[in-house]
Amino acid sequence: MRTLDRRPPSPEFLFVEEARRQRRSWGENLTFYTGCSYLAGAIGGGATGLLSGVRSFEAGDTTKLRINRVLNSSGHTGRVWGNRLGVIGLIYAGMESGIQAVRDTDDVLNSVAAGLTTGAVYRAARGVRSAAVAGAVGGVLVGVAVTGKQALKRYVPI
Structure with a gap:
């Protein structure tokens, strides 16, 4: 049986230099580092907020109040940590791409x-x-x- 799709299995590039490059572009780098660091910060901050929310339980708290404390604490801390690490990832991606462009080596x-x-x-x-x-x-x-x-x-x- 013949296949209808006759495209080559490897990606095509307009310029030979692009095909030889084994690295992500600066835009892909920016997106990758910022997204990964934000996600890591949000998860780590959420876990830390969860622990601090559980520690803040008081003797007379109802289940609803305890759940509310945990959700508020984990949401707030996750957001703060995610934003901080996202900014660090953004700065790092920009610095790495800039240094690579100036030095012209990887x-x-x-x-x-x-x-x-x-x-x-x-x-x-x-x-x-x-x-x-x-x-x-x-x-x-x-x-x-x-x-x-x-x-x-x-x-x-x-």
Whole structure:
């Protein structure tokens, strides 16, 4: 039986440079990092809010009041954490794409430098010391994440 669809199975590109590139574009990067970090923050904040809502139970509370406390607390904390991490993801994606465009290479140093600058920019309004500490923390966190990803690729057969 003949197939009616004769398109090639691989994606087609207009330019050869696009086909050789093994990386997401800056727009895809922006969407991916912002969305993933917002989702992680919302889930983590919701879980933290759930725990604080349960801790705030009082002896005479009805079931309705307890449920309301838990929902309000988890919703508020999830929103706050999601927004904070979403902004951090947005800054990181922009920094990483900018550093990659300036250096014209794609390596681990781009990611670590983006983490460093993201932490510094995020905390810049609180002063130089806070920005320096946050930059160091951001660089270390990204370095650990990149190293862990490379170790996973190397040692875990998937």
